[in-house]
Amino acid sequence: MTASVKVVDHPLVQHKLTMMRRREASSAEFRKLLHEIGLFLGYEALKDLPLGHVMIDTPVTAFNAPVISGKRLTFISILRAGEGLLAPLLDLVPGASVGHIGLKRDEVTLQPSQYLFKVPPHVTTNLVIVLDPMLATGHSAIRAIADLKEAGARNIRFICLLAAPEGVAALQEAHPDVAITTAAIDEKLNDIGYIVPGLGDAGDRLFGTEDH
Ligand SMILES: O=P(O)(O)OC[C@H]1O[C@H](OP(=O)(O)OP(=O)(O)O)[C@H](O)[C@@H]1O
Ligand SMILES: O=c1cc[nH]c(=O)[nH]1
């Protein structure tokens, strides 16, 4: 069975995404908006975390109160652009462990090459959330998740800001066990592998490295 694809269509998310897509949005605006949307995406992707209970004292009474229990979390940032989602996810779950996978897409072949793979040992037992704003051909996400499985990860979810239908289909085909949470599925890829209408190169826009 194929895992779910959840599009977070909340008006606040859609509005903020529109602001990000604008050519004239600065890196500072882009980063801030990605952070804000990342909080909503994380909220949605983690909504089934199991709860336990602990006894606490409020100023009024003792109370058996809900707390997150059981699942420990590892966030995996696909460099560079994943860093823009890592920060809001760590705001939500400060105690999560963090791994980094450095991938750079070749502009001609559209295949990613890996320059870093550094993940904590608990990926084998934790719930692993892979973060990358862009799911275009899907090659980068597919490679990252394959390498995480090779490292022993078994329980993996993927959060992105924006997906192409081609990327969603490819990721579902390669990793049918991985649920996807995104703010939008756009129309298509263009002939150089960019999401249309998209927002351009997320890494460059986050870090201000686009060609001038
Ligand atoms: O689905 P795909 O076709 O693989 O494309 C998506 C990948 O491309 C971008 O990274 P990029 O290679 O530009 O690296 P960067 O984050 O350093 O800019 C993006 O952040 C994804 O990792
Ligand atoms: O549209 C795209 C496709 C791949 N990577 C990006 O950053 N943007």
Ligand SMILES: [Mg+2]
């Ligand atoms: Mg890039």
